[in-house]
Amino acid sequence: MAPEGLLSIPAASVVEDVLQQHWTRPRDIDMASRRSEEAASRRHEAAAWLRQTLGALGEKDLPEKPTEEEFLLALRSGLILCNVLNNVHPGAVPKVVEIPVDPALLPDGAALSAYQYFENVRNFLVAVQDKGLPTFEASDLEKGGKCSRVVNCVLALKSYCEWKQMGGTGLWKYGGNLKSAGSGKYYIRKNSELFINSVSRNICSNGKFQDDQKFSSSFNDESSEMTTSHSLNMLVRAVLSDRKPEEIPSVVESMLKKVVEEFERRMVSQNEMVKTTSKDFNGDGSKVISKRRMEMEEENCAHGGKDDTRAISEEKCKQRLAKQNAVFERQQKDIQELKHILGNTRAGMQTIQTNYVQEITTLGRHLRSLADAASGYHRVLEENRKLYNEVQDLKGNIRVYCRVRPFLPGEQRSVSTVSRADDGNITIINPSKNGKEGHKSFTFNKVFGPSATQEEIYSDTQPLIRSVLDGFNVCIFAYGQTGSGKTYTMTGPRDITEQSQGVNYRALSDLFQLSERRKDTITYHIAVQMIEIYNEQVRDLLVSDGIRNSSQKGLNVPNASLVPVSSTSEVIELMNIGQRNRAVGATALNDRSSRSHSCLTVHVQGREVASGAVLRGCMHLVDLAGSERVLKSEVTGERMKEAQHINRSLSALGDVIAALAQKNSHVPYRNSKLTQLLQDSLGGQAKTLMFVHVSPEQDAAGETISTLKFAERVSSVELGAARLNKENGEVKELKEQIAHLKAALARKESSEAEEAAGSLKSTPSVRRTMLFTPLSKSTAWREHNNNSLPRRKRPGSDLQEQLLAAADSPPWPDNSSPCVDSRAGEENETDSQEWVDKVMVNKLDRVGSNGSSLSDWAAVAGPDYLFSRNGTALEDGPSEIGTTDSEDQIVVSSGSSESNPAVSASASKTKKPQQKLAKTPDAKRTPIQAPCPPSSRKLPSRLRLPRGAAGVM
Ligand SMILES: Nc1ncnc2c1ncn2[C@@H]1O[C@H](COP(=O)(O)OP(=O)(O)OP(=O)(O)O)[C@@H](O)[C@H]1O
Incomplete structure (x- = not known):
């Protein structure tokens, strides 16, 4: 049975075809x-x-x-x-x-x-x-x-x-088409x-x-x-x-078999056709369907009309075809409609796409032009900044970078006091004031927001570091209230990683890398000092017992050691030592707060291989104590005293800044150790950068504003263009000759002094004349020391003596040294040259003992370098660079900008008698293994850096 919807196969036509095919031979x-x-x-x-x-x-x-x-x-x-x-x-x-x-x-x-x-x-x-x-x-x-x-x-x-x-209606025709006019059917x-x-x-x-x-x-x-x-x-x-009767059954059987086979064949082919048709229909095959249908019609019609049965089935077939036709037509119509809709949709989509592409293109153009404008704007801003900095450099202004610390874990993350921090501008909201007063804006060379990384901070500092190797003096100092992030910027957090290293580490690392790169043209020697100003006392942090208070009346201040270094790891070691020796106190504001100013000084001397010309650069990396007011820190007793000293030194710094800003003829450097330390950086043609730190806490808003006001004043200071410390070989030779002569003279004086020394006693007045010999400039101490301490003779000490003698009057080329000279007049000439020479003498001391030859530039030497790198203590004893009972006892030489003849004269005078300082057991220098002062800071694993103290790492 044919499936529904299919055309039936007329059995008669099948039989007929079979018969015709197989039995139509002539009979x-x-x-x-x-x-x-x-x-x-x-x-x-x-x-x-x-x-x-x-x-x-x-x-x-x-x-x-x-x-x-x-x-x-x-x-x-x-x-x-x-x-x-x-x-x-x-x-x-x-x-x-x-x-x-x-x-x-x-x-x-x-x-x-x-x-x-x-x-x-x-x-x-x-x-x-x-x-x-x-x-x-x-x-x-x-x-x-x-x-x-x-x-x-x-x-x-x-x-x-x-x-x-039958009715006789219509026309009866002879021989054909006898039709019953009513029925319209063939006559049967x-x-x-x-x-x-x-x-x-x-x-x-x-x-x-x-x-x-x-x-x-x-x-x-x-x-x-x-x-x-x-x-x-x-x-x-x-x-x-024509068959015999007995043949008929087999013929009929065979005939039927053939008929069945043919019928099946037709069924199969019809099924195939149906499948193809439905496939064609599912695809875009309406034409094929129509064609197929036509074929079927033809086929069926070809077999139709052969007999009565066929006529009936033909009728059915026609009806079915008609139905199918209707379905096909409807479907074709639907398809046509769908095609039409599809076409319209396609056209619509194309239009939309075209519009979209056009809009995107236009948008892209706008965006590009906007991006161009934006990048142009940024370029212009950057250029402006560069130009501004260049102008600042030309004018010799102190550069000021402002950094806003992020909120720390545990801090109340309410609204930040900083409402804006970009493009060199920072705006602070002061909640205690309303309206315009409540917003205060400041402009600096650069402002770093809370998200600024250590790398970003350093990238803008790097050019200054290079300047040191080029022979410039550089000073970078961090200013801000306690806990605002000074140490973080200068050194890094407590647990330092490569990313969180602060300026100090990066600066020294760069110094060594650059010096290594330049070694074919310039030979560099680098040495570091680390000192601390605590309660207006200058302490050498690189000696173990230098910070111990051996006197009821005051601190024994050791001479500042100058330690040659050749790698950052060596510097790390030194910084760890310095850190252990630092004074760290706890306050209500920050129990880890360092209550002292610390300074890491890096001295660089380079000799050009080809010309023999010498470059000298010096870099102070200063981590100042917190700038908050005494009252706020709620301290009493010892802490109160610390805070007062800190505030006093910072206000002295403010006074110096104000005087410089107003271009006063007198600049009060001598009012504090800090200003003495920074004298050459602030007024001596150095390149100076101040990092001013800001805390986001609202409580700190008042302090933040006064900090920023101070920084604003600093940024207005013109130091004059930085000066290059370079001298050619000839000048160097002459200076060496002078040094030699001076050494001979000193030797003579020394022997005279030794003779007189027996009759002299150390008295408070003598102590009063002990000069603060900052850092490298311990000439006064040396003089005193050389004269006062009997030196044990050692093999080869003739040479040593000669060098030590020469060190007493080193040939300082100019006053651009960062060091504060303890002597007035001609002593002011001394500069960093001296310490370099001293370092080299110490080197030579060791080298000489090994039978090595002397370096030609180590013409002078001093006893300052009292411990060797291998930990062997020299015998020269402690080198106190100053002792005071109180700050008013300090006599400090004026710097180059300082003009205080009275003090200078006094200093000069006090120097001349070369009072001998009584040597105390405490003052004796020993290898650095002394117990550390208590510190709330966790001290380091190998890479852990000392906090503050401008420690490197
Ligand atoms: N930019 C910063 N990102 C993340 N943490 C910071 C940042 N600045 C500071 N801190 C963190 O804030 C805390 C205080 O910072 P830091 O000790 O550097 O302040 P300080 O100004 O040196 O304080 P003090 O005056 O007491 O020496 C530290 O835990 C430090 O790690």
Whole structure:
């Protein structure tokens, strides 16, 4: 059974095709007997109808199954024919010559009879012709006439009669398309057997229809129309007719088998077609579907109309096709609509896409131009900043960078006091004030927000570091209230990583790297000092016992050691030592707060290999103590004293800044150790950078504003263009000669002094003359020390003595040294040259003892370098660079900018007698292994850096 919606396969057509394919060979059929059979059959049919129609009249003369002769004889008189015609169509033959009841009554029976015959037959034939029925010749009724033509005429009349009986409407046509006008259906002959017979009679020996004139012109043409294609029955009959009876079952079986196979084949192909069709349909294949449908239609129609069954199935097929057509058409319509919608959508999408692309392009152009403008703006800003800095450099201004610390864990993260921090501007909100007053803006060379990294901070500092190697003096100091991040910037956090290293570490690392890179052209020697100013006392942090207070009246301040270094790791070691020696106190504000100023000083001397010219640079890295006010730190006692000292030194720094800013002729450097320390950086053509630190806490707003005001003042200070410390080889030689002569002179004086020393005692007044010899400049101490301490002779001490003597009057080239000279007048000449030389002497001391030759630039030496790198203590004892009972006892030489002749003279005077300082056991220098001062800071693993004290790492 065909699936629903599929066209059915007409079984008859299958059978017919099979038969035609397999059994259509020429057959030897006895067509003659078939024809006679057929003729008899038709004759009997005609006779039967005549008998039936005429009743007794016909039955009397016409036998039921007459032979040809009997048939013709019965009709020869024409009487039956006329009566039957009149019966079918009354009045068709107006005059019928009746046969007399008694022929003897006729005058001439034979003649009458012929006349009757003639009259009746003629009238009949005319009437039949009028009706359009097939006729025959009158002679056909004679003996030997063509009976078949007469039979045809009768059967045609019969057909006509039947037509009339069926209503007779419409046109009855002879030989074809006998249609019942109402039904519109093909006429179907009921007597199929007769039909078959009639067809069979016309099959030729080759199985095809013969063009039989008689047949085609007779009523049987109707059936010929019905069999225009091969009829199944005929074929079956044809196939079976020549078979023996015993063969028929096997033939039929084989025939059926073939039919079944063919049927199955068609089913399969139809299924295939359906699948293809549905695929085609699912795709964009409506055309293919239509084509396929057409083929199916053709195929089905080709097989249609062969028989009645086929006609019915054809009708069904047509209906189904019509339905399918409707579905297909609807679907095609839908597809067309969808295509249309798709097309529209596509077009719409394309339009949108085009617009989108256009908009994107336009937007891109806008963005590019905006980005250009922005980058241009930033470029301009950057250029402005550079230009500003250049101008500042040219003017010699102190550079000020401001850094805002982020909120720390545990701090109340309310609103930050800093409302803006970028592009060199910072705005502070003061919650205690309203309106305009509540906002205060400041401008600096650079402002770093809370998120600025250590690397970013350093990148803007780096150029200064290079300057040191180029022979400039540099000072970088960190300012700000306690806990604002000074140590973080200078050194780093407590646990330092590579990323969190502060300026100190990075600066020294850079120094070593750069010096290594330049070693082919310039040979560098680097040495460091580390000191601390605590309670207005200067302490050397690189000696173990230098910070111990051995006197009730004051601190023993050790001489500042100058330690040559050749790598950052060496510096780390020193810084750890310095850190352990630092004074660290706790306050209410920050229990880790360092209560002292610390300074790491890096001295660099470079000699140009080619020219012999010497470059000297010096860098102070200063971590100041917290700038908060005493009251706020809520301290008493010892802490109060510390705070007072810190505040005093910072206000002295403020005074110096103010004097410099106002270009006063007098600058009060001497008011504090701090200002003395920074004297050359603040007023001596050095490159100076101040990091001002800001805490974001609202509580700190007032302090922050005063810190920033101070920084603003600092930034307005013009130091003058920085000066390069470079001298050529010739000058150097001359200086060495002078140094030599001075050494000889000193030796002479020394021996005189030794003689006088026996009579002298150390008194408070003498102590008062002990000069603060900052850092490297311990000449006074040395003088004192050399004169006062008996030196044990060692092998090779002649050379040492000579060098030490020379060190007493070193040839300082200018006053650009960062160091504060303890002597007035000619002593002011001394500068960093001295310490470098001293360092080298110490080096030479060790080298010399190994039998190595001296370096030519180590022309002078001093006893300052009291411990060797391998930890061996020298015998020279402690080198106190100053002792005081109180700050007012300090006598400090003026710096180059300081003009205080009275003090200078006093200093000069105090120096001359070269009071001998009583040597105390405490003052003796020992290798640095002394116990550390208590510190809240956790001291380090190997890389841990000391806090504050400008420690490196
Ligand atoms: N930029 C920063 N990022 C992260 N933490 C910071 C920053 N600045 C400071 N800190 C942290 O804030 C705390 C205080 O900083 P720091 O000790 O450097 O302040 P200080 O100004 O040196 O204080 P003092 O005056 O007491 O020496 C430290 O724990 C430090 O690690």
